[in-house]
Amino acid sequence: MKVNAVKCEKCKNVIYSRSVHDYRECICGNIAIDGGFDYTKLCFIGKKPKIFQIEVNATKRELYNDWNHINNKFGLIKDEDDKIIQLNDKKFSFFKRLFKRNV
Numbered sequence: 001m002k003v004n005a006v007k008c009e010k011c012k013n014v015i016y017s018r019s020v021h022d023y024r025e026c027i028c029g030n031i032a033i034d035g036g037f038d039y040t041k042l043c044f045i046g047k048k049p050k051i052f053q054i055e056v057n058a059t060k061r062e063l064y065n066d067w068n069h070i071n072n073k074f075g076l077i078k079d080e081d082d083k084i085i086q087l088n089d090k091k092f093s094f095f096k097r098l099f100k101r102n103v
């Protein structure tokens with residue numbers, strides 16, 4: 001499902017709120033988001049972060065339970081996760097080039 005998220009310019013964390021009253025802070029504490037799917041409340045130091053939508057592989061209920069049971073599997077995406085995706089993309093284009101050369 002799609003959720004509203006913000007990215008911290010300082011620590012590069014992407015955060016989103018899983019439920020009303022789920023106040024989520026990035027690791028460095030520069031930004032925070034609250035309100036779940038009903039409204040979006042932002043707290044920030046310095047420049048206002050831009051809200052964007054991301055696709056999360058979970059239902060509304062799963063996100064709520066994740067917050068309610070303090071599992072915290074969702075809600076925060078670290079910069080390292082981004083890097084892994086980028087790395088995989090690079091690998092993929094490398095293989096594509098290799099493939100083209102062989103054809």
Ligand SMILES: [Zn+2]
Nearest residue numbers: 008011026028
């Ligand atoms: Zn931060």
